[in-house]
Amino acid sequence: NAGVMQNPRHLVRRRGQEARLRCSPMKGHSHVYWYRQLPEEGLKFMVYLQKENIIDESGMPKERFSAEFPKEGPSILRIQQVVRGDSAAYFCASSLGLAGYTDTQYFGPGTRLTVL
């Protein structure tokens, strides 16, 4: 059973360009979470999605950031008009979404975004 897949692993963009980060959850998982990690920091929650629905986007910056998890295909985190401060590691996690309790989140290897 493959784990959470993220691509690309490394992404370099110039200021003003768009960054698209992809995440394929573990097989059978219908819940996806995006987190951002700045150097020497812990992970900060960004958004939580189920298929075709955004459940919690309380950690998403109000502008330039968007996320989707379509019925078919991977989850996408899109950053428009990137700025240097967007440089970070972006991690995706997935979980089964079992009813009744909060279950384990399994993380992908991350996408390291560098904005020049």
Added chain:
Amino acid sequence: SQQGEEDPQALSIQEGENATMNCSYKTSINNLQWYRQNSGRGLVHLILIRSNEREKHSGRLRVTLDTSKKSSSLLITASRAADTASYFCATAPPYTGANSKLTFGKGITLSVRP
């Protein structure tokens, strides 16, 4: 504000020794999870302990949870050089009918000297 606060921030021990890392949090939780991150890599889930549990074991790992003190500890016994990594605690809020975000601490850097 930071929900999970680990201490110490850095720990250096000799191979074979035990490593104890602590985590404190501020608000009620559904569960607390510990993750390991090797330099430049993703997070590996180590263990989850629920709010109604007090202690849990997994191999060389032992986790305790004291909800009255809002704290948890992770003990790694008989440490190995391969245990060198950053360790994070993460808390999940009380269950309200749906899964939820995890709130992470800043992490503890563990170095195990061969």
